[in-house]
Amino acid sequence: MKIAIVEDDINMRKSLEIAMEDYKEFDIKTFKNAKDALKGIDDSFELVITDINMPGMDGIEFVKALNGKYEVIIMTGNATLQRAIESIQLGVKDFLLKPFEIDTLIKAIKRADEVSKVVKKAAPKAKAGSSNGFAATSAALSKLLCITDKAAKTDATVLLLGESGVGKEVFAKYVHENSQRVKKAFVAINMAAIPDNLIESELFGYEKGAFTDATEAKAGHFENANGGTLFLDEIAEMPYGVQAKLLRALQEKEIRRLGSSKSIKIDIRIISATNANLMEKIKNGEFREDLYYRLNTIPLSIPPLRERKEEILPIAENILEQSCNEYGFCEKRFNEEAKEQLMLYTWPGNIRELISVVQRAAILSDGDEITPENLFLESRGLY
CATH class of the missing domain: 1.10.8.60 (Helicase, Ruva Protein; domain 3)
Known part of the structure; x- marks a missing residue:
């Protein structure tokens, strides 16, 4: 099993290298920072073990950059426990609190390896679920669903608010499936998962020759969702410059592909979601106030699981x-x-x-x- 260890502290890094020498089943390569790791990790690696507090690019940014390609184990001190929680929200399966015994790390590695092997081996099968997508309801959820049902029957824009992992996409699909647009497409796009320079072309599409790699024309997500619902997840991560074009598309109900002078009429419903404080973003000049009010016709705040x-x-x-x-x-x-x-x-x-x-x-x-x-x-x- 080939493992990348990313640790900026030289003493910790060397200690892990020495300790892991006794485990011949593991092929270990260490990196002193996340940027070096991104350059050096290829498809031959099966697991990444990383610290959180690192200069240049921290562990959370690093995990985001890996984009779910590898199993990840986080190492952290008590001072960065909140950041470890962020890693959970990004899908990291395991984290270890420093200091830890090498046996604890080995057990975590073997758990990750066993899980990975079972997941790869299993053939995909249909998953059972309740008819509305919710496996259970509470008083808080039932109250929210009552409001959601009313919103779904309209074409009003919906803004889903709540912590990461509360099920915002499930709610977005619920709104679509209980709307008059149910027979048309539901298209979801995550702003945080797309490089800033590609978001505009992903949303609005482009014509052949619009930029260097545009060898043929391509429809964007607005066109793909025409007649249906477009779900914009992590809307707070949308670049400021693209926000103006989104606002215009919502107001004029038309878009224009990159490299084209022709406008295309669209008929879609927008549902957006974020776990960020948009009012704080507006105050800091990172999010347009006019776009916020356009998206926030019906705000739905999803309570965390602990409630x-x-x-x-x-x-x-x-x-x-x-x-x-x-x-x-x-x-x-x-x-x-x-x-x-x-x-x-x-x-x-x-x-x-x-x-x-x-x-x-x-x-x-x-x-x-x-x-x-x-x-x-x-x-x-x-x-």
Whole structure:
């Protein structure tokens, strides 16, 4: 197994290199910073272990740049625990609090390796779910769904607010599926996942010859979603210059491909989402106030999972059932101690973290019972 270790502290880096020499099954390559790692990591690597506090590019920015291509284990001190929580929200499966024993790291590596092998081996299967996309409801969620149902019947723009991992895309799809546009396309685009210089062409499309690599014309997401719904996730990450063009598209109901002088009429519904404080962004000159009010016709604030505790066990059991079906396991269940731990944990990564934890427990557990030891929640130190 080929592993990249990214650590700026030379003493920590050398200590890990020496300690890992005893484990011949691992091929280790170390990097002193994230930028060097991005240049040196290729498809032969299977796992990345990285610190968070690093000069130049920190561990969170590094994980974003990796874009889910590798399994990642985060190393962090107590002083950066909040940043470790951010890593969970980005989909990182494991993190270790410094200082840790080398055995703890080896166990984490073997967990990541086993999970990766099972996931790669499993053939994709259809996932079961409730008819509305929600595995469970709480009083808070039911109240929000009542407002959402009213919003869905209109063409008003909807702004979904809430912490990372609360299920904003699930809500966006729910709005679309309960609207008059349900028979047309639902197109989702994540602003944070697209380089700034490509966002405009991705949204509006381009004509042949519009730029160096434009060898043929291409429709953008606005055209692809015509008649349906366009979901703009992480809207706060949209470059300021593109915001003016989005505002014009919403006001005029037309767009223009890059390199074209011809306008194209569009008929779409916009749903956007963010976990950022847009008013703070407006104050700092990073987000247009006029665009904010255009997108914010109906704001829907999704509460975090810790405020919807009634949903934790039903969602976890639903994920466990889906995971067992997906990976061809026998039916598994949580024992009472595991259920108690699931309820006590604060879930800073919300539903996204819950899905990750349960899927990993399903893969790594022996027999038909999930125990607290299979959840690996205590090591996260977030009770």
